[in-house]
Amino acid sequence: MNRGARVRAGGAVAAIVLLVAACSDEPLAPPPVDPAALAGAVGIDAVVGHLTELERIATEHDGNRAVGTAGYDASVDYVAGRLRDAGFDVQTPEFDVRSFDVETETLTVAGAPVPVRALEFSPSTGPDGLTARLVPVPADDTPGCEASDYDGLDVSGAVVLVTRGVCPFFVKQQVAAERGAAALLVANNEDGALAGATLGEEGNDLVPAAGISGADGRALAAAPTTVTLVLDTRVDSVRSRNVLAQTTTGSTDDVVVVGAHLDSVPEGPGINDNGTGVAAVLETALQLGSDPGVTNAVRFAFWGAEEVGLVGSTDYVASLDDAAREDIALYLNFDMLGSPNPGYLVYDGDDSDAVGAGPGPEGSAGIERTFLGYLTSRGVAADGTDFDGRSDYGPFVDAGIPSGGVFSGADDRKTPEQAGKWGGTGDAPFDPNYHSPQDTLANIDRAALAVAASAVGYGVGTYARTVTGPDGVPVGPQRAEVRSDG
Structure with missing residues (x-):
């Protein structure tokens, strides 16, 4: 058949399809999702429009x-309204979360005050505080993260001083408490103050804990003495909400869950952390639509209370019965996508970097390859980043659900090698405004955000179309088997 014949045949088929459609009450099926087209539809102008609204909200509500x-x-x-306007059935399930308030936070050394901030959910010392000797814990690759870090030290009844890094603050607090410490001080890993740090809700049951600047930490470690620490804190219970919306099309046996946390820290508007993730996921949902041509249902989730210990996502995963958890094929997490000194990072599903927590659940390696491949197609040579438990993938990974996503970096430092690949400043934080009032739209790297937001669309489109293949995840009996083995 020559080209002209093919054109005529195509036109005839199209005419027949139109005639049948005109004579039928059945609506035409939506076209199959195209991952590349969805990536292109998640445009930076629309994403910035959502960020503008989130910043306006923060400005109008105490910052x-x-x-x-x-x-x-x-x-x-705002998020629920935009989704409803697009035809989604939106749910906002509630959960309990503990709030944290500080009446007094002071540290006195040799009669002089040292700036200190209580770690969120720190137990109270009471209004009178405590006075004890200070014991610095020598810094190593896991500062204060392991019991062996305390070998040879008598810390019973002492205030111990450890350096920030590697493990969550709660782990440092737990190890110090188990060794008999009366309180914990965490020195920042840079000269500035340690801001916006949380122990998570479990930390309220252990020893008081606070953060100090890196400069003050080095000074105290060089000349340990007796210190007086007052952390007069209070924990209350409040109600919060997640936002959930799912496509009406696609198999509910292989649900693709896509999430971003919606809350900020009290210290700032949270535009990079995590307005950027929210904006990219929201715009992906709006561009995909509520009834797209997908093989697998897509569930969009906007988590509450991430900044106080991943509470919203943890509550959600815990609320699922075994069948509902097994119906989730994978989880994609997007938290901080526009850092001003940006990294191009993909969660290390196969642990090829051999850093930190190890590989994700089976299938996570394929998710990593999907995002690495997309970024390569955009001319970006991405690096891996560890599943370190600091974002909402945590409860999904713990449940054995394959997970992945992209990330532009938080308070860790960009290496000189990364600066050579991507530009920016080496030996400086990816986001110097992390957990601060300066986390604003003016400090977003829009070029990095544009790439990351399009990656959100590509990842969602890819797995909405299929969760099998070389970069897929376990399905059917294999899924139940590998999760039970985990």
Whole structure:
């Protein structure tokens, strides 16, 4: 058949399809999702439009969108409203979360004050505080993260000083408590103050804990003495909400869950952390639509209370019965996509970097390859980043659900080698405004955000189309088998 014949045949088929459609009450099926087209549809102007609204909300509500505040409730209303306008059935399930307030936080050394900030959910010392000797824990590759870090030290009844790094603050607190310490001080790994740090809700049951600047930490470690620490804190219970919306099309036996946390820290508006993830996921949902041509249902989730210990996502995963958890094929997480000194990072599903927590659940390696391949197609040579438990993939990984996503970096430092690949400043934080009032739209790297936001669309489109193949995840009996083995 020559080209002209093919054109005529195509036209005839199209005419027949139109005639049948005109004579039928059945609506035409939506076209199959195209991952590349969805990636291209998640445009930077629309994403920035969502960020503009989130910043407006923060400005109108005491400068933040933190859990338990009117700013957070307004953020929920904005996201839920946009999704409903697009035809989604939106749910906002509630959960309990503990709020944290500080009446007094002081550290006195030889009669002089040293700036200190209570770690969120720190137990109280009471209004009178405690006075004890200071014992620095020598810094190593796991500062204060392992019991062996305390070998040879008598820390019973002492205030111990450890350096920030590697493990969550709660782990440092737990190890110090188990060795008999009365309180914990964490020195930042840079000269500035340690801000926006949390122990998570479990930390309220152990020893008081606070953060100091790196400069003050080095000074105290060089001349340990007796210190007086006052952390007069209070924990209350509040209600918060997640936002959930799912496509009406696609198999519910292989659900693709896509999430970003919606809350900020109290210290700032949270535009990079995590307005960028919210904006990219929201725009992906709006471009995909509520009834797209997908093989697998897509569930969009906007988590509450991430900044106080991944509470919203943890509550959600815990609320699922065994069948509902098994119906989730994979989880894609997007948290901080526009850092001002940006990295191009993909969660290390196969642990090829051999750093930190190890590989993700089976299938995570394929998710990593999907994102690495997409970024390569955009001319970006991405690096891996560890599943270190600091974002909402945590409860999904713990449940054996394959996970992945992209990330532009938080308070860790960009290496000189990474600066050589991507530009920016080596030996400087990816986001110097992390957990601060300066986390604003003016400090977003829009070029990095544009690439990351399109990657969100590509990942969602890829797995909405199929969860099998060389970069797929376990399905059917294999899924049940590998998760039970985990």
